[in-house]
Amino acid sequence: MGYALSIKGLAKRYDDGTLALDGLDLEVPAGEFFGLLGPNGAGKTTLINAICNLIRVTEGEILVFGRPASSLEARRSVGLAEQDPNLDRFLSVREALLYHGGYYGLTRRRSAERAEEMIDVFDLRAKADVRAPKLSGGMRRRLLLARALLHEPGLVILDEPTAGVDIELRRELWRYIRRLHSRGTTILLTTHYLEEAEVLCEEIALIAGGEIVARSTPEGLKRQFGASTLEDVYLKAVHEREREAVA
């Protein structure tokens, strides 16, 4: 089976001495809807940033579709929607999409076509010529997702995409992401909404203290931890890790 993501011995120590990732190993099969759950500070965002070349990795290897994550081919195949909206303040919605396509090597024509498609898909037409700072929180979230998907990446990384989003938009987003996954796109999702992870993800990994502490299907995790809900699994796994760390 091919892997969208293959990580071996990944470590990240920040300049202030914080060890965010501690020899983490992870493989995500191509085409899977994969969830990454863990408490704040567990290392989820650091892991995502390492995959996307947004931090300097201390140690370890990351392969994206079999290629080093730092290679141009690997970068081209990843789409990232970050946790906090990070939109270019000088560009309108349409321009933000158009230029993103350009950064990822699309021709002007193809980038413009994709930008218009994404504007329609994410209902951004009414705000297409509005600059990012003037968009509402929900519209910014839509634009972030549209931007992540514009260059048709094989691996889409969604870092808490529904944080602070109303229920209606959240359900719309999930519907769309499911549709995308059904077409073969690998999805790596982090979320604090455990019930959503349970419904959407084929496999879930629990991360704590910079390590993967458990990994299975939602049902497999419940069996493994003797729990009836994913929330109980999460609490048991995380608390076990904390006890181990203290001991």
Place this chain on the structure above:
Amino acid sequence: MSRGDSGTAAGSSVRPEPWRGLMWLAARECLRVSKLWTQTMLAPVVSSLLFILVFGLSLGTRIREVSGFEYEVFIVPGLIAMAMAQAAYSNNSSSIFQARSDRYIDDVLAAPMRPWQMNLGLTVGGAFRATLIGVALGALAIPLTGAPVERPLALAAAAVLLVTLFGALGVVVGIYAETFDHHTFINNIVILPLTFVGGVFYSVEILPSPWEQLSHANPLFYVVNAVRYGFLGVSDVSVWLSFAVTAAIAAAVVAWSQYLFTTGRRLKP
């Protein structure tokens, strides 16, 4: 949300086109300059033009010739060099600082581009802005003062070195700056004073010792003289020395900015 999307898993097999990324990044930086044209273009052109009018045309009649030229003619090259240097520097430092501060630089850092392409793409905005300001000031000041362009090729070479040096310096400061004050500090406390004492308004030959000798330790003195040679065909020092010093400093600053992009230091935690 509508159902019309054609999202696929094809991304893993699509060939990256880093040159295209570079072109789009450069275009984005130029678009920023044009969108903010009142700040990026109009203000520096008007202020430099006021220098020429006030110092040159008003006071010029009371000052004897400098290096064989009327005063209003003599100050034109230095003022254009100063405006271009400040534009190249402040454009890049503010653009990169804002991109880091709002974190939309992540969209560039994650993109399939090589480090030197990111560096070059982010430097182009300052070069674009400085060139437009230089051309606009030249077009206004030359008819006003009658300043000649004696060595057009030398002028072009000096302008390239100038925008490279100060554009790269802007990139470096934009990467290191923790607050907006840091970027203005370098401009107001380093670039502006050094340009002023680098012979924009006078020939350093008229300075008493040791000020004349000390002026030769000012790197901006060589930049101003390289540009002045292009316009007037005269320089306070050997024109080759002016070009060599300017090129050496430009190379050092470009190497510094490239080091930051290659290693990710300061750009990536």
